[in-house]
Amino acid sequence: MFNIKEIFSITLILFSVIDIIGSVPMVISLRKREGKIHSGRATIISGVLMILFLFLGQSILKLFGLDVESFALAGAIIMFIIAMEMILGVTLFRDDPDSKGSGSIVPLAFPLIAGAGTLTTILSLRSVYDSLNIVSGIIINLVFVYIVLKSTNWLERKLGKSGFGVLRRVFGIILLSIAVKIFKENLHFTS
Template identity: 70%
Template sequence: MLSLKEIFSVTLILFSVIDILGSIPIIINLRKKVGHIQSGKATIAAGLLMILFLFLGQSILKLFGIGVDDFAIAGALIIFALGAEMILGIELFKPDPEASTTSASIVPIAFPLIAGAGTLTTILTLKSEYSQANIAIGIVINLAVVYAVLKSTNWLEQKLGKTGLDVLRRIFGIILLSIAIKIFKSAMFSGEMI
């Protein structure tokens, strides 16, 4: 059943995890190295990964003998690391400096920047509390935002400035740390996800 509250919650959670605004400096740096990033290709590739994982994620995990709780804990650790990276201003996940224009649109932009382990884990854990339809709508909304941001990174950099980007990055970092702790606690102590 469609629920605006669920769609809003899912959209906000995924927006925090994807952190496309916090990734603007990485995208700008990559664009300077490779010249052009294909925003459409990156968005479609990330969207396909996210939708595939929404519907087949549990089956994929079963194939490898991994439980949802195990994957959630691993994902919570990654989300925690991403949040710590954003708050502390350190770089744990480094993009490949050898990337070409086409490959840079897919790796590292589509995966792991947009649809990374943290995003995929979050999608999987959201399934325990929200309906698939609401999660799918939340994914599509986020993909629209991702596409718009990828298309306008230079303009956003000028408007927000370094200070604005730093503030946004830290705010979403705190949100990510909170999400990671919630996922970890739920998986470890109650067997329930978000």
């Protein structure tokens, strides 16, 4: 049953976790490296991932013998490497000529938009909110993600080269902090 208050709450929670505004410097860097970002493809793939994870997430993880913490740790490691690239201005991932254009999927659709944080949040929301309201919140966020992805050229022109460099490093540090936080919260030692 549609509940506007629930949809609003879910939308705000997912907006803060997805943090597409904070990912703009990474998106611009990715576009420069790849040549082009397929905004529609990235938005649709991340949406499919989120909705599939809403309904099948725990079952998929169990199928592979994984828990949510392991999934979150893997996403945190990828985010850590991306953040290091942003901060240091280096490329740690070797460019594979056969994978040109795949940047719309990895790392854009996953893990930047539909990352471990987003997917584990969706699993948590499912225990509190109605699935229909969660899907509505996901769709509202995807519309905003698409608009931001389409606006990166304009944003880059407004920021300029030096503004983009500063912003990229600042958001790299923020992304690094988020990766460390996810890593710390999901790392459990057994004795």
